[in-house]
Amino acid sequence: MKAFAVDEVQNSQENPCFRAVELDLPHVGEHDVLIEVKAISVNPLDVKRRMLAPVLEPQLRARVLGWDASGLVTRIGEKVSLFKVGDEVYCAGEINRSGSYAQYLAVDERIVGFKPRTLSFERSAALALTSITAWEGLFERLRIKPNFESVKAPVAHPHYAQNRQKSILIIGGAGGVGSMAIQLAHHVAGLHVVATASRGQSVQWCKDLGAHEVVDHTRDLVEQVRALGLKFVDHVFILNDSDQHFDAACELLAPQGLICSIVPNHRPLNMDALRAKSAGLVWEAMFVRSKERTEDMLEQHHLLNEVSRLVDLGVLKDTSTQVYSPIDAEHLRQAHLDLQTHRTIGKIVLAGFE
């Protein structure tokens, strides 16, 4: 199969470089589905792993990155029960396996979902990794109650009413994860959503997705949120720069509240600020279930199916903002350069092999 590997000779932090390689089809384990990749999307993780690949995977002949993918199931392992050949699926891959910058991807069926029927492969490829992260962060780590049983009429649903007065601050609202988190927090949980964005275009994007208010993460967050009339927020979801935003998150968090972060800190975080409020910090790491083979990894299959259902109902919108075609070394380079600006809005997708 055709794949695109990191070009270790030319690649550097500033100069993303990939080369076309011919590889054998991936091994299909007993719980795996083999997906013929139709489209992929890139994530900041791809950029981080591009530089780390030789260290983390020195034994590999070709380092193929990429996690998000959508495509067709072409083979199934002996114990696969959720899918059959021909199913249209999407997934966020597995952190320690060869990736989705390739014509075929083998993934454990328990972390694969049926793609939304109403979206193309291109649009579906944007969704999996960010949806899993946003969903697990909100509904599992922060323990917010979702309203996914009857979200057809969200305003009338009891959970919606119950959550209506509660608020969430989503830091990094216009990014890939933020774009799903805003929608889930507003349209599925019925929270009052304050998101952060720093530019006219990203502010508008957050509002279009359902943010009630948008504040600027380059300015004083506490001052801006207080100016909205909110002394505290019930939840804080940190999707960008824990070091920069943790103190403000603690100050704005309601007593007994929870902060969830998906990004590491590089300096010690002040736990006293949480202790004084009887509050807590939880971490979301979306690859933990598949990496550790946790007993509940099937939950990711269910949540991806639920996201598809909500997309098909029109509750959730697709978050892709840029599609490059075909999937090749030059477009991968461009997508990585885009990500490295730290200013992308929504998701970047690549579609089709030549």
Ligand SMILES: NC(=O)c1ccc[n+]([C@@H]2O[C@H](COP(=O)([O-])OP(=O)(O)OC[C@H]3O[C@@H](n4cnc5c(N)ncnc54)[C@H](OP(=O)(O)O)[C@@H]3O)[C@@H](O)[C@H]2O)c1
């Ligand atoms: N733990 C996990 O499971 C997990 C999963 C997915 C992602 N992640 C990590 O989470 C981070 C976000 O991922 P993503 O895909 O959402 O990223 P992204 O799409 O690259 O985020 C881009 C957005 O970040 C905003 N931004 C830039 N600098 C910021 C800052 N200092 N504070 C707040 N916002 C800032 C920008 O908004 P403006 O242009 O408006 O400034 C831009 O819209 C990445 O570090 C990624 O590796 C972790």
